[in-house]
């Protein structure tokens with residue numbers, strides 16, 4: 001599987017996803033500001049992957065804090081938290097990573113600054129490793145929904161590149177294939193920056209998964225012809241009532257699925273579930289620059305100069321369109337998702 005990010009010899013190595021698959025280039029980051037810039041510019045993207053990148057950025061930045069005591073160290077680290085939190089607003093994974101690191105620092109407040117710096121590196125690596133295991137568990141729970149011979153539609157990229165490895169939406173596909181089921185995937189190209197065409201199609205081909213690329217506006221026609229059996233997508237933030245924020249266009253796919261009686265699944269690690277928000281209208285939606293819509297690869301203009309543009313990066317799919325949310329703890333009907341909220345977080349192996 002392709003690795004989107006790695007901690008190597010005190011530096012962070014990121015695969016530049018903004019130029020894939022035309023160029024395969026790795027960026028070496030020795031400064032946390034470069035990681036923050038990479039998150040903003042989509043060198044690294046996908047909710048779990050940017051959570052991991054933020055944790056690694058914090059660990060990297062911490063090494064340069066010159067503080068001698070805990071209080072001054074915390075002041076320094078809080079400034080790094082703010083930089084990471086200001087990069088992209090929709091995916092909750094950055095906030096999730098920051099909260100986790102804050103808890104660790106609180107628990108270990110008696111340690112020396114040198115030890116705290118080491119602990120932050122260990123924690124960032126742990127967040128990365130755990131994410132891969134979480135994805136595999138999502139795969140085991142999700143594979144039950146895929147039958148031999150099924151065609152699975154996916155939108156955007158919720159694969160290895162968007163995570164620590166293995167992917168969230170792709171994990172049930174990999175597990176179903178390991179179980180011997182013959183499956184094919186249809187990937188929406190995902191305008192405007194084409195994560196489906198550039199990333200999902202590329203990584204599934206490398207993993208040996210049969211994949212067909214379609215334009216976003218083809219999905220409805222294929223559903224009407226009976227050529228899609230189910231849809232699985234990822235999420236940037238799923239909230240308490242089961243509303244799901246994901247890449248722009250996900251809502252349209254979900255509505256089309258309902259019309260054609262096709263199950264619509266969301267693969268959601270707990271790190272992407274925000275129980276502090278009751279409904280989807282409260283999720284902050286990132287709006288990005290016009291040039292993503294007016295140009296391809298920032299170079300080739302495909303719209304009139306100075307045309308007015310609206311570029312919402314994400315949309316919210318209401319819970320009523322979601323068949324199930326597949327987490328590492330099991331698959332949940334949206335209305336049952338709150339069973340996973342803090343008080344009962346030790347719930348294990350929930351089956352629909």
Ligand code: MRU
Nearest residue numbers: 045046047158162168234235247
């Ligand atoms: O703008 P992006 O490429 O970061 O958007 C990514 C998505 O919408 C993914 O579906 C989501 O982050 C889930 S990744 C497992």
